[in-house]
Amino acid sequence: MPYQSFKASDGWIIVAVGNDSQFRKFVQTGGRVELADDERFATNPARVRNRETLVLILAEMVGSRNKHQWIAQLEAAGVPCGPINDMAEVFENEQVIARGMKVEVDHPLGGAVRLVRNPIRMSATPPEAKSAPPLLGQHTEHVLKTLLGYDDGEIRRLRENSAI
Known part of the structure; x- marks a missing residue:
């Protein structure tokens, strides 16, 4: 605990704290290391018991920075996390662009529709989007x-x- 999404100043992230050490790194990264020593939050069972209080504190902490700052700092600290991207961010992602994952097809009711291309790449029989859903x-x-x-x-x- 916590294993959930939080709203950063400009979007959402998900944090997957798997143990007490990761919790300490999470709150230390957020400038709230005292939470790791608070008996209500020092262990995972205690955090689960006091989830409602802790989530409010963590939500305020996470809201103080943008999601890219959080992701960079938490990854550097070894805390599992990731951005929750909107569709524009998905298609702007460098890996999505490098793999050519964006495809557009015509839809009878909506004009051009952006879809995610099949990630499986086969040399002899490559899958392709031939029609809209x-x-x-x-x-x-x-x-x-x-x-x-x-x-x-x-x-x-x-x-x-x-x-x-």
């Missing part, structure tokens, strides 16, 4: 006929019974 029910009849062998009458009965 389907509309609700777009392929129902095709699946019922070609994969399940339903005829028009069976499909009509399913529609009449609101099964599809």
Whole structure:
């Protein structure tokens, strides 16, 4: 404890404190090392018992800096953490850019839609996004006929019974 998200001054981060040593490093990084010596928070069981109080204190502490400062400082301290990115940040990420993970496809209701490309890279049969995600029910009849062998009458009965 804590293993949760916190709002930094400009966005959200997640912190995954796995032991008392990491908790000390977390609060020391935040300028609140005295929390690690407070009997309410010194051990994980104590932090769990006093979670409500501690989370309020930690939320205020984390809110004092931006998420990039927190991530850099916590990573340097050895505290597991990560940013919670919005979609713009996802597609601006250097690893996402380097791997060519952004793809745009046309959607019948929304114009160009940005999607995440399949991360699996195969030389002979590379997966590619050929179409936008389907509309609700777009392929129902095709699946019922070609994969399940339903005829028009069976499909009509399913529609009449609101099964599809």
